[in-house]
Amino acid sequence: MTFQKADWPRKLRSHEWYGGTSRDHIYHRSWMKNQGLPADLFDGRPVIGICNTWSELTPCNAHLRDLAQRVKHGIYEAGGLPVEFPVFSTGESSLRPSAMMYRNLAAMDVEEALRANPLDGVVLLVGCDKTTPALLMGAASVDIPAIAVSGGPMLNGWFRGNRVGSGTALWQMSEDIKAGKMSTEDFLDAEQAMSRSPGSCNTMGTASTMASMTEALGMALSGNAAIPAVDSRRRVMAHLTGRRIVQMVKDDLKPSDIMTKPAFENAIRTNGAIGGSTNAVIHLLAIAGRVGVDLTLDDWDRLGRDIPTIVNLMPSGQYLMEEFFYAGGLPVVIKHLGEAGLLNRDTITVSGETVWDEVKDARNWNADVILPVEKALTQHGGIAVLKGNLAPNGAVLKPSAASPHLLTHRGRAVVFEDIDDYKARINDDALDIDETCVMVMKNCGPKGYPGMPEVGNMGLPPKVLKKGIKDMVRISDARMSGTAYGTVILHTSPEAAVGGPLAIVRTGDFIEVDVPNRKLHLDVPEAEIADRLAQWASPVEEPAGGYAKLFHAHVQGADTGADFDFLKGHRGKAVPRDSH
Numbered sequence: 001m002t003f004q005k006a007d008w009p010r011k012l013r014s015h016e017w018y019g020g021t022s023r024d025h026i027y028h029r030s031w032m033k034n035q036g037l038p039a040d041l042f043d044g045r046p047v048i049g050i051c052n053t054w055s056e057l058t059p060c061n062a063h064l065r066d067l068a069q070r071v072k073h074g075i076y077e078a079g080g081l082p083v084e085f086p087v088f089s090t091g092e093s094s095l096r097p098s099a100m101m102y103r104n105l106a107a108m109d110v111e112e113a114l115r116a117n118p119l120d121g122v123v124l125l126v127g128c129d130k131t132t133p134a135l136l137m138g139a140a141s142v143d144i145p146a147i148a149v150s151g152g153p154m155l156n157g158w159f160r161g162n163r164v165g166s167g168t169a170l171w172q173m174s175e176d177i178k179a180g181k182m183s184t185e186d187f188l189d190a191e192q193a194m195s196r197s198p199g200s201c202n203t204m205g206t207a208s209t210m211a212s213m214t215e216a217l218g219m220a221l222s223g224n225a226a227i228p229a230v231d232s233r234r235r236v237m238a239h240l241t242g243r244r245i246v247q248m249v250k251d252d253l254k255p256s257d258i259m260t261k262p263a264f265e266n267a268i269r270t271n272g273a274i275g276g277s278t279n280a281v282i283h284l285l286a287i288a289g290r291v292g293v294d295l296t297l298d299d300w301d302r303l304g305r306d307i308p309t310i311v312n313l314m315p316s317g318q319y320l321m322e323e324f325f326y327a328g329g330l331p332v333v334i335k336h337l338g339e340a341g342l343l344n345r346d347t348i349t350v351s352g353e354t355v356w357d358e359v360k361d362a363r364n365w366n367a368d369v370i371l372p373v374e375k376a377l378t379q380h381g382g383i384a385v386l387k388g389n390l391a392p393n394g395a396v397l398k399p400s401a402a403s404p405h406l407l408t409h410r411g412r413a414v415v416f417e418d419i420d421d422y423k424a425r426i427n428d429d430a431l432d433i434d435e436t437c438v439m440v441m442k443n444c445g446p447k448g449y450p451g452m453p454e455v456g457n458m459g460l461p462p463k464v465l466k467k468g469i470k471d472m473v474r475i476s477d478a479r480m481s482g483t484a485y486g487t488v489i490l491h492t493s494p495e496a497a498v499g500g501p502l503a504i505v506r507t508g509d510f511i512e513v514d515v516p517n518r519k520l521h522l523d524v525p526e527a528e529i530a531d532r533l534a535q536w537a538s539p540v541e542e543p544a545g546g547y548a549k550l551f552h553a554h555v556q557g558a559d560t561g562a563d564f565d566f567l568k569g570h571r572g573k574a575v576p577r578d579s580h
């Protein structure tokens, strides 16, 4: 089965700008020609945008201009006219208060740029965490033919003979310092070994997860997710992507043809199999909202249950993306899902072929990296969605990164009112806390701390770490880096800042976590909870102006993807009118 192609040739969207002899047509063409473009490039061929998140402030995407050149080669070869343009780049490692606060801004930028310009199709150049969902969201809202190509992960980090996984090693080493197991000098030495090539995080963090989600959804060519940034095959992938988008325009193969509900189901199951980031939950819900697919947290729990995590990558396992690529990459994982009856085989990808056709011949070259099911890191790898009186709309946990002995747990809450309160008290040996307690942090949800920062994996108190304890149950309305690990319950919804029950938890309350039965329970009488909520007032002030005010007014809860209420759905490609 292949995609049903449209009739060709037909009049393209760009023809409205370039395809005539009127004053306006001449105006549009003539100004473009100041770039040295020959006249025959405006002969009705597809005009393809290259939507680039390149930025030196987004180090993970700093090599994307080179890839854009490769994409251009492919577009020219296939008979298209490439035009590269920048959009807001959400660099995870630098942006404050959080890159996530700007995901929706970038998505708006992409959407408006695609609609307002004479584009027939677009190549989305993505890499660092939020750049991928932002561009998919924007493209989905316009729904012109679109294909993504990722920048690819960094090479493995190595420090004194050991792999250094982006982010994962940072969290571990900072805990080792608090536990007195590592010196600051060694930490600084390790810094030099962490990021040794262009590319995105080399762990199965959010960037690698979202590259995998893009491939599983069918929005990138098969094999795109894992090729290292500096491998020549990454350039080949960009080149082939450029060729392919021209044909997609001719076939009128759009995001809404590809990102169907069955495609999202494939992506959710793939996330369980790779031990992917919890951030994928929020991003896929938001993308689905843009393309008009009804996807819910319950879908995540239902589809992810009993998916074994077979990709042995940090933070859940031991290897890194470089080895995942050498082992065969994501096609091997998707093939495994297909063989296990866990894949909607007939979903169409950007290639115009089915996902099954793309992966059925994939081979696993390293069974230590892509594990057989009987050796899976966990047999229950899908994201668990917990509900109860502490999270009526749901909270999420990544089982592959959690400690099995803590998945069923009852403990005394130690509450931090916000991230500043946590930072102020966590290192105090007088803090009344031990490893049986449940650490709770409030006011880090979408509105509570604009953009919902990745602080949910609160570091443990030093006095607990010094006992050799590595994990405790932690609960918050924050997110967690895809590179992080632990028994960390995230995204509790509704968030504390809007009066979710998390807001009224007090130190000394008891909390019950029951992951097998998907329960998150605050062991306080309902009347007492109601009484506390009646007395509650939000500590979070509305921003005075600017984008922060827009964000605060319109961002939705994590349980529906934290998109803006007015951006849900697709608004199409029609431009209301031309001003010229």
Ligand code: FES
Pocket (backbone or CB within 6 Å): 060, 091, 092, 093, 127, 128, 129, 166, 199, 200, 201, 205, 207
């Ligand atoms: Fe950019 Fe991890 S910080 S991919």
